[in-house]
Amino acid sequence: MSRHVVVQHIDRVAADVLKGLADEGTSTVHEADGRRGAFTPELRPIQSGARIAGSAVTVSCHPGDNLMIHAAVETVRPGDVVVVTTTSPSTDGMLGDLLATSLRAHGAVGVILDAGVRDAAELREMGFPVWARAISPQGTVKASPGSVNVPVVLCGQVVEPGDAIVADDDGIVVIPFSRAEAVVKKAQARTANEAAKRERLAAGELGVDMYQLRPLLEQLGVEYR
Numbered sequence: 266m267s268r269h270v271v272v273q274h275i276d277r278v279a280a281d282v283l284k285g286l287a288d289e290g291t292s293t294v295h296e297a298d299g300r301r302g303a304f305t306p307e308l309r310p311i312q313s314g315a316r317i318a319g320s321a322v323t324v325s326c327h328p329g330d331n332l333m334i335h336a337a338v339e340t341v342r343p344g345d346v347v348v349v350t351t352t353s354p355s356t357d358g359m360l361g362d363l364l365a366t367s368l369r370a371h372g373a374v375g376v377i378l379d380a381g382v383r384d385a386a387e388l389r390e391m392g393f394p395v396w397a398r399a400i401s402p403q404g405t406v407k408a409s410p411g412s413v414n415v416p417v418v419l420c421g422q423v424v425e426p427g428d429a430i431v432a433d434d435d436g437i438v439v440i441p442f443s444r445a446e447a448v449v450k451k452a453q454a455r456t457a458n459e460a461a462k463r464e465r466l467a468a469g470e471l472g473v474d475m476y477q478l479r480p481l482l483e484q485l486g487v488e489y490r
Protein backbone atom coordinates (compact mmCIF):
# COMPACT_ATOMS: atom_id res chain seq x y z
CA MET A 266 0.00 0.00 0.00
CA SER A 267 1.21 3.49 -0.87
CA ARG A 268 2.17 5.82 1.92
CA HIS A 269 0.35 8.57 0.07
CA VAL A 270 -3.37 8.34 -0.57
CA VAL A 271 -6.30 10.40 -1.77
CA VAL A 272 -9.42 9.12 -0.03
CA GLN A 273 -12.24 10.18 -2.28
CA HIS A 274 -15.30 9.45 -0.16
CA ILE A 275 -15.80 10.59 3.43
CA ASP A 276 -18.83 10.80 5.72
CA ARG A 277 -19.97 14.36 6.35
CA VAL A 278 -21.81 16.12 9.15
CA ALA A 279 -25.41 17.07 8.23
CA ALA A 280 -25.88 20.58 6.84
CA ASP A 281 -28.33 21.65 9.55
CA VAL A 282 -25.88 20.57 12.28
CA LEU A 283 -23.10 22.54 10.58
CA LYS A 284 -25.32 25.60 10.34
CA GLY A 285 -26.11 25.28 14.05
CA LEU A 286 -22.40 25.06 14.90
CA ALA A 287 -21.58 28.11 12.76
CA ASP A 288 -24.37 30.10 14.42
CA GLU A 289 -23.02 29.25 17.87
CA GLY A 290 -19.37 30.00 17.09
CA THR A 291 -16.11 28.53 18.36
CA SER A 292 -16.10 29.61 22.00
CA THR A 293 -19.61 28.35 22.74
CA VAL A 294 -19.11 25.12 20.80
CA HIS A 295 -15.80 24.47 22.57
CA GLU A 296 -17.44 24.96 25.98
CA ALA A 297 -20.39 22.80 24.97
CA ASP A 298 -18.03 19.96 24.06
CA GLY A 299 -16.49 19.95 27.53
CA ARG A 300 -13.78 22.49 26.65
CA ARG A 301 -12.32 20.23 24.04
CA GLY A 302 -11.32 20.74 20.43
CA ALA A 303 -9.76 24.21 20.51
CA PHE A 304 -6.74 24.70 18.27
CA THR A 305 -3.80 26.47 19.90
CA PRO A 306 -4.00 30.05 18.69
CA GLU A 307 -1.09 30.25 16.24
CA LEU A 308 -3.43 30.14 13.27
CA ARG A 309 -5.18 33.49 12.88
CA PRO A 310 -7.98 34.63 10.59
CA ILE A 311 -6.75 36.86 7.77
CA GLN A 312 -10.19 38.55 7.73
CA SER A 313 -12.52 39.87 10.36
CA GLY A 314 -16.04 38.71 11.09
CA ALA A 315 -16.15 35.41 9.19
CA ARG A 316 -17.83 32.53 11.01
CA ILE A 317 -17.94 29.15 9.29
CA ALA A 318 -18.55 25.48 10.00
CA GLY A 319 -18.01 22.60 7.63
CA SER A 320 -16.92 19.00 7.32
CA ALA A 321 -13.14 18.65 7.17
CA VAL A 322 -11.40 17.67 3.98
CA THR A 323 -7.86 17.12 5.25
CA VAL A 324 -4.68 17.65 3.24
CA SER A 325 -1.15 16.66 4.26
CA CYS A 326 1.48 18.46 2.14
CA HIS A 327 5.23 18.49 1.90
CA PRO A 328 6.42 21.88 3.21
CA GLY A 329 6.72 24.46 0.43
CA ASP A 330 4.64 22.32 -1.92
CA ASN A 331 0.94 22.76 -2.68
CA LEU A 332 0.50 19.84 -5.07
CA MET A 333 -1.82 18.00 -2.69
CA ILE A 334 -4.13 21.00 -2.25
CA HIS A 335 -4.69 20.82 -6.01
CA ALA A 336 -5.24 17.07 -5.70
CA ALA A 337 -7.79 17.69 -2.91
CA VAL A 338 -10.06 19.99 -4.92
CA GLU A 339 -12.06 17.24 -6.60
CA THR A 340 -12.86 15.63 -3.24
CA VAL A 341 -14.45 18.87 -1.96
CA ARG A 342 -18.24 19.02 -1.70
CA PRO A 343 -20.42 22.05 -0.96
CA GLY A 344 -20.04 23.13 2.65
CA ASP A 345 -16.62 21.56 3.29
CA VAL A 346 -13.74 23.23 5.12
CA VAL A 347 -10.30 22.35 3.78
CA VAL A 348 -7.74 21.68 6.53
CA VAL A 349 -4.14 21.78 5.33
CA THR A 350 -1.02 20.74 7.22
CA THR A 351 2.61 20.30 6.23
CA THR A 352 4.81 17.41 7.31
CA SER A 353 7.30 19.83 8.86
CA PRO A 354 6.78 23.46 9.86
CA SER A 355 6.44 25.96 7.02
CA THR A 356 5.21 29.51 6.57
CA ASP A 357 5.42 29.53 2.76
CA GLY A 358 2.44 31.01 0.92
CA MET A 359 0.83 27.74 -0.20
CA LEU A 360 -2.56 29.10 -1.13
CA GLY A 361 -3.77 32.31 -2.71
CA ASP A 362 -6.71 33.62 -4.66
CA LEU A 363 -6.33 31.14 -7.54
CA LEU A 364 -6.50 28.03 -5.37
CA ALA A 365 -9.24 29.65 -3.30
CA THR A 366 -11.21 30.30 -6.49
CA SER A 367 -10.84 26.65 -7.43
CA LEU A 368 -11.85 25.41 -3.97
CA ARG A 369 -14.83 27.75 -3.89
CA ALA A 370 -15.96 26.54 -7.32
CA HIS A 371 -16.29 23.09 -5.71
CA GLY A 372 -18.15 24.39 -2.67
CA ALA A 373 -15.45 24.93 -0.02
CA VAL A 374 -16.55 27.52 2.56
CA GLY A 375 -13.05 28.22 3.90
CA VAL A 376 -9.52 26.98 4.54
CA ILE A 377 -7.57 26.24 7.71
CA LEU A 378 -3.90 26.36 6.77
CA ASP A 379 -1.07 25.42 9.11
CA ALA A 380 1.37 27.23 6.82
CA GLY A 381 1.39 30.54 4.94
CA VAL A 382 -1.24 32.17 2.78
CA ARG A 383 -0.75 34.84 0.11
CA ASP A 384 -2.90 37.16 -2.00
CA ALA A 385 -4.42 38.25 1.30
CA ALA A 386 -6.08 41.37 -0.10
CA GLU A 387 -7.69 39.42 -2.95
CA LEU A 388 -8.92 36.71 -0.57
CA ARG A 389 -10.52 39.34 1.66
CA GLU A 390 -12.09 40.97 -1.36
CA MET A 391 -13.44 37.59 -2.49
CA GLY A 392 -14.87 37.01 0.97
CA PHE A 393 -13.18 33.62 1.08
CA PRO A 394 -12.17 33.04 4.71
CA VAL A 395 -8.76 31.65 5.60
CA TRP A 396 -7.08 30.95 8.95
CA ALA A 397 -3.32 30.63 8.58
CA ARG A 398 -0.04 30.57 10.50
CA ALA A 399 1.46 33.35 8.38
CA ILE A 400 0.84 35.67 5.48
CA SER A 401 3.79 35.34 3.12
CA PRO A 402 4.52 36.00 -0.57
CA GLN A 403 6.94 33.06 -0.57
CA GLY A 404 5.97 30.78 -3.45
CA THR A 405 5.68 27.01 -3.39
CA VAL A 406 6.20 24.22 -5.93
CA LYS A 407 4.07 21.30 -7.09
CA ALA A 408 6.46 18.40 -6.85
CA SER A 409 5.99 16.19 -3.81
CA PRO A 410 3.47 13.55 -2.83
CA GLY A 411 1.19 13.83 0.18
CA SER A 412 -2.27 12.69 1.23
CA VAL A 413 -5.88 13.81 1.14
CA ASN A 414 -8.47 12.76 3.71
CA VAL A 415 -6.21 11.07 6.21
CA PRO A 416 -6.14 11.96 9.92
CA VAL A 417 -3.95 15.00 10.55
CA VAL A 418 -2.62 16.66 13.70
CA LEU A 419 -2.32 20.42 13.93
CA CYS A 420 -2.34 22.98 16.70
CA GLY A 421 -2.71 20.28 19.34
CA GLN A 422 -5.75 18.61 17.81
CA VAL A 423 -6.39 15.52 15.75
CA VAL A 424 -8.66 16.15 12.77
CA GLU A 425 -10.24 13.16 11.08
CA PRO A 426 -11.71 13.64 7.62
CA GLY A 427 -15.40 14.52 8.02
CA ASP A 428 -15.06 16.00 11.51
CA ALA A 429 -16.85 19.31 12.03
CA ILE A 430 -14.59 22.37 11.92
CA VAL A 431 -15.86 25.66 13.34
CA ALA A 432 -13.81 28.83 12.77
CA ASP A 433 -14.35 32.50 13.53
CA ASP A 434 -12.54 35.52 14.95
CA ASP A 435 -11.78 33.62 18.18
CA GLY A 436 -10.00 30.76 16.42
CA ILE A 437 -10.71 27.19 15.36
CA VAL A 438 -12.45 24.25 17.03
CA VAL A 439 -12.81 20.65 15.84
CA ILE A 440 -15.77 18.51 16.89
CA PRO A 441 -15.50 14.79 16.16
CA PHE A 442 -18.03 13.61 13.60
CA SER A 443 -19.75 11.36 16.18
CA ARG A 444 -20.37 14.21 18.65
CA ALA A 445 -21.36 17.03 16.30
CA GLU A 446 -25.12 16.64 16.64
CA ALA A 447 -25.07 16.40 20.44
CA VAL A 448 -22.68 19.34 20.74
CA VAL A 449 -24.85 21.67 18.69
CA LYS A 450 -27.78 21.00 21.03
CA LYS A 451 -25.64 21.66 24.11
CA ALA A 452 -24.27 24.82 22.51
CA GLN A 453 -27.76 26.12 21.80
CA ALA A 454 -28.82 25.48 25.40
CA ARG A 455 -25.73 27.36 26.57
CA THR A 456 -26.55 30.35 24.42
CA ALA A 457 -30.11 30.48 25.74
CA ASN A 458 -28.70 30.45 29.27
CA GLU A 459 -26.20 33.21 28.43
CA ALA A 460 -28.99 35.50 27.23
CA ALA A 461 -30.50 35.57 30.72
CA LYS A 462 -27.08 36.19 32.31
CA ARG A 463 -26.32 38.99 29.85
CA GLU A 464 -29.54 40.75 30.85
CA ARG A 465 -28.71 40.55 34.55
CA LEU A 466 -25.14 41.78 34.00
CA ALA A 467 -26.40 44.64 31.83
CA ALA A 468 -28.68 45.63 34.70
CA GLY A 469 -25.61 45.91 36.92
CA GLU A 470 -25.84 42.65 38.87
CA LEU A 471 -22.38 41.51 39.98
CA GLY A 472 -20.84 38.27 38.78
CA VAL A 473 -19.76 37.52 42.35
CA ASP A 474 -23.45 37.52 43.33
CA MET A 475 -24.93 35.96 40.21
CA TYR A 476 -22.46 33.06 40.31
CA GLN A 477 -22.55 32.97 44.15
CA LEU A 478 -18.79 33.46 44.37
CA ARG A 479 -18.65 35.34 47.69
CA PRO A 480 -18.39 32.17 49.83
CA LEU A 481 -15.63 30.90 47.53
CA LEU A 482 -13.68 34.15 47.84
CA GLU A 483 -14.00 33.91 51.60
CA GLN A 484 -12.97 30.27 51.65
CA LEU A 485 -9.93 31.14 49.52
CA GLY A 486 -8.89 33.70 52.09
CA VAL A 487 -9.48 36.79 49.99
CA GLU A 488 -9.89 39.67 52.44
CA TYR A 489 -11.97 42.73 51.78
CA ARG A 490 -10.36 45.83 53.30
Ligand SMILES: O=C([O-])CC(=O)C(=O)O
Nearest residue numbers: 359360361362363364365
Ligand atom coordinates in the same frame (compact mmCIF):
# COMPACT_ATOMS: atom_id res chain seq x y z
O1 LIG B 1 -0.60 29.50 -7.05
C1 LIG B 1 -0.08 29.26 -5.96
O2 LIG B 1 0.88 28.51 -5.79
C2 LIG B 1 -0.62 29.93 -4.73
C3 LIG B 1 -1.29 31.18 -5.12
O3 LIG B 1 -0.68 32.24 -5.15
C4 LIG B 1 -2.69 31.12 -5.57
O4 LIG B 1 -3.36 30.11 -5.34
O5 LIG B 1 -3.15 32.14 -6.10
Ligand SMILES: [Mg+2]
Nearest residue numbers: 361362363384
Ligand atom coordinates in the same frame (compact mmCIF):
# COMPACT_ATOMS: atom_id res chain seq x y z
MG1 LIG C 1 -1.63 33.78 -6.37
